[in-house]
Amino acid sequence: MKQKLLALLLMVVMIFGLVGCNQKPVTKEETEETKGKELAEIATEITEPTEVNFWHSMQGDNEEALIALADKFMTENPKIKINLVFQGGYRELFEKLMASAKANQLPTMTQIYSNRLSWYVSKDLVENLNPYIENEAIGLTDEEIADYPALFLDDGIWDGKQYAMPFNKSQMVLYYNVDMFKKAGLEVPKTWEEWKSTAAALTKGDVIGLVFANNLSTDIAPWVKQSGGATMSEKDNVLLFDTPEMKEAVGFLNSLIQDGSARLAGEDKNPNVPFSQGKAAMCVASTSAISRIEKDAVEGLNWFAAPLPGNKTNDQLYYGTNIAVFNTGTPEEKLGAWLFSKFLTSPENTAYFAENTGYVPVRKSAKETEDYKKHLEENPVKAVALESFDIGFQGTRNIGGINALDILGEELDLVFANEKSVDEALKDAQERGTRALEEAKKN
Amino acid sequence: MMKRIISKFTTYTILIIGALFILVPFIWMLSTSLKPYNEVLIMPPKFIPSKFMWENYRIALEAAPFKRYFLNSLFVTTMITMGEILTAILAAFAFSNLNFKGKDILFTVLMGTMMVPSEVLTIPNFVTLSKLKWIDTYKALIIPWCASIYSIFLLKQHFQSIPKELYYASKVDGCKDFKFLWTMIVPLSKPAIVTLTLLKVIGSWNSFMWPLIVTNSDKLRTLPVALSAFSNEVGTDYNILMAATNLIIIPIMILYIFLQKHIIVGISKSGIKG
Numbered sequence: 001m002k003q004k005l006l007a008l009l010l011m012v013v014m015i016f017g018l019v020g021c022n023q024k025p026v027t028k029e030e031t032e033e034t035k036g037k038e039l040a041e042i043a044t045e046i047t048e049p050t051e052v053n054f055w056h057s058m059q060g061d062n063e064e065a066l067i068a069l070a071d072k073f074m075t076e077n078p079k080i081k082i083n084l085v086f087q088g089g090y091r092e093l094f095e096k097l098m099a100s101a102k103a104n105q106l107p108t109m110t111q112i113y114s115n116r117l118s119w120y121v122s123k124d125l126v127e128n129l130n131p132y133i134e135n136e137a138i139g140l141t142d143e144e145i146a147d148y149p150a151l152f153l154d155d156g157i158w159d160g161k162q163y164a165m166p167f168n169k170s171q172m173v174l175y176y177n178v179d180m181f182k183k184a185g186l187e188v189p190k191t192w193e194e195w196k197s198t199a200a201a202l203t204k205g206d207v208i209g210l211v212f213a214n215n216l217s218t219d220i221a222p223w224v225k226q227s228g229g230a231t232m233s234e235k236d237n238v239l240l241f242d243t244p245e246m247k248e249a250v251g252f253l254n255s256l257i258q259d260g261s262a263r264l265a266g267e268d269k270n271p272n273v274p275f276s277q278g279k280a281a282m283c284v285a286s287t288s289a290i291s292r293i294e295k296d297a298v299e300g301l302n303w304f305a306a307p308l309p310g311n312k313t314n315d316q317l318y319y320g321t322n323i324a325v326f327n328t329g330t331p332e333e334k335l336g337a338w339l340f341s342k343f344l345t346s347p348e349n350t351a352y353f354a355e356n357t358g359y360v361p362v363r364k365s366a367k368e369t370e371d372y373k374k375h376l377e378e379n380p381v382k383a384v385a386l387e388s389f390d391i392g393f394q395g396t397r398n399i400g401g402i403n404a405l406d407i408l409g410e411e412l413d414l415v416f417a418n419e420k421s422v423d424e425a426l427k428d429a430q431e432r433g434t435r436a437l438e439e440a441k442k443n
Numbered sequence: 444m445m446k447r448i449i450s451k452f453t454t455y456t457i458l459i460i461g462a463l464f465i466l467v468p469f470i471w472m473l474s475t476s477l478k479p480y481n482e483v484l485i486m487p488p489k490f491i492p493s494k495f496m497w498e499n500y501r502i503a504l505e506a507a508p509f510k511r512y513f514l515n516s517l518f519v520t521t522m523i524t525m526g527e528i529l530t531a532i533l534a535a536f537a538f539s540n541l542n543f544k545g546k547d548i549l550f551t552v553l554m555g556t557m558m559v560p561s562e563v564l565t566i567p568n569f570v571t572l573s574k575l576k577w578i579d580t581y582k583a584l585i586i587p588w589c590a591s592i593y594s595i596f597l598l599k600q601h602f603q604s605i606p607k608e609l610y611y612a613s614k615v616d617g618c619k620d621f622k623f624l625w626t627m628i629v630p631l632s633k634p635a636i637v638t639l640t641l642l643k644v645i646g647s648w649n650s651f652m653w654p655l656i657v658t659n660s661d662k663l664r665t666l667p668v669a670l671s672a673f674s675n676e677v678g679t680d681y682n683i684l685m686a687a688t689n690l691i692i693i694p695i696m697i698l699y700i701f702l703q704k705h706i707i708v709g710i711s712k713s714g715i716k717g
Contacts, residue, residue: 088668269678289678
């Protein structure tokens with residue numbers, strides 16, 4: 001008996017020990033050294049060969065475009081070597097970044113979502129880019145800064161400091177089947193009411209009016225914003241799941257699903273899949289799906305895209321990652337990383353990246369470059385995402401916000417499956433989500 | 444006579460249905476790997492592609508440095524399997540045949556570690572390895588996997604089923620523990636060891652997350668990492684993915700064909716299935 005108790009005790013100690021290891025936060029003491037570095041003067045010239053490790057999740061055509069740009073950069077800057085390291089999908093990349101942060105092994109720079117970067121900013125691990133931007137020799141002019149759509153720069157600003165530069169951005173748009181609209185004599189909807197009636201009118205036989213993505217957690221943002229609300233407040237770090245605005249948004253989506261004129265992607269995985277097969281008249285998806293739809297489309301599919309229909313406002317959701325430089329590198333490495341960030345977001349390079357991938361250029365003047373102009377003429381659908389910068393916004397960045405939104409997504413699935421009322425689901429999502437947010441703070 | 448026919452008929456029907464359940468996904472994978480892109484998701488599904496796209500295999504092979512990944516997978520899997528089987532045999536023997544202080548407590552504690560989900564361990568393990576400066580080396584890919592409590596437990600149970608009389612008799616004849624282990628226990632436990640080997644080979648061959656996390660350079664990455672190149676947030680190139688998957692599973696298939704006899708004995712004796 002005594003032996004068993006001892007064994008049990010040892011086991012408990014061990015398990016908690018392990019979990020404890022995992023949750024060990026990076027303390028101020030650990031970052032003291034790096035903080036000192038941040039205050040130090042930045043390097044403005046690279047005299048010795050310098051290596052910059054850039055972790056990313058770009059695959060296929062996207063990776064090829066990135067490699068081509070890195071090669072071009074290295075030819076122009078022979079002293080800087082950019083090591084592009086593919087770290088799997090976003091999930092794997094972020095998990096690895098987290099592990100590396102805890103082991104003090106962060107790369108020089110990375111591709112990252114702002115809602116993930118907020119944790120690193122809070123731990124003082126990210127390089128403030130303002131000194132670089134403001135520097136005359138290596139920085140950006142006021143004109144250049146104004147050339148970045150404000151919503152993209154804002155996504156990388158915390159407490160007035162620029163911690164990230166925009167990288168691969170896209171917009172959530174409404175794809176529609178032009179022929180089906182023509183045949184039914186319908187216009188592309190501009191408001192929720194029009195949208196609802198259009199979806200109902202186009203649902204016929206094995207064609208459904210509208211398809212949404214499977215997990216409406218982070219993607220719920222545009223409808224809430226268009227109803228005058230938000231998913232959470234970044235300033236007070238509180239969730240706004242159980243609010244009249246959220247209820248209006250969820251109620252609208254649910255009414256479409258319940259009356260049979262809309263569905264989630266389900267087994268198709270992505271909403272663009274049934275749309276490309278001509279089995280949906282409309283779908284809501286990212287503009288990064290454009291090349292995929294082109295590839296998947298059944299013969300003769302005539303399609304185009306439009307901004308999402310509005311409600312009280314016409315806010316449009318943009319998403320995508322930024323590039324951030326960690327402050328753990330040497331001054332030269334950080335300078336190399338800044339120069340590469342600046343290079344990637346120059347009008348001609350971001351235009352090149354956008355042309356070869358499905359993403360949006362992150363500079364307004366990119367559409368004036370000869371190549372991209374020609375590209376837009378050949379692919380007019382790509383111009384859609386360039387037209388809503390002024391009414392665009394990006395998702396919230398609260399630490400643990402993704403976990404809370406995942407919970408909201410779970411609750412919404414119950415609503416869409418008719419297993420829970422909207423009121424009940426939102427109340428539960430608020431409670432469970434708040435717990436997740438609290439939990440994340442401890443990390 | 445009639446009864447026998449009915450019973451045979453029932454048995455075969457059940458077996459055929461079971462075989463179909465296992466074979467259809469496999470055939471589907473083969474057929475998808477040869478389809479043109481636009482036939483992958485069409486309804487009703489097509490088992491025979493309108494045009495055989497052998498090209499898919501070429502595209503798959505060109506998408507990643509397969510040769511390097513293949514050699515890495517082969518090396519890492521071989522080392523891990525050998526390491527684990529060796530440590531499992533030694534530890535299982537100690538737990539089943541030897542008497543030492545704290546044996547039961549130690550075993551319970553080891554069993555306790557099986558209750559910790561592996562996801563929880565990723566970050567602490569990464570931190571440990573980076574402190575040892577093992578990140579981006581073969582050591583990180585191999586050494587952490589060279590011991591498994593599950594294998595120790597399984598072998599211990601098997602070793603215990605071997606009559607103790609054999610052990611005592613060998614002791615009387617002056618046989619040392621180590622010799623007894625290698626000349627008696629290991630040959631008698633061949634089916635269990637083969638089963639473990641195969642499970643381990645499949646596990647490490649397919650392992651994705653760990654090799655990706657502990658390596659940064661292409662020259663150290665393994666085959667499953669190559670598979671991740673065919674899907675992203677907006678969709679998956681199923682035909683190319685299936686072509687690559689077919690290429691990757693060939694070695695496992697060959698191994699299975701060679702070890703089939705032992706595996707079946709192993710499964711029926713140890714009651715463990717893959």
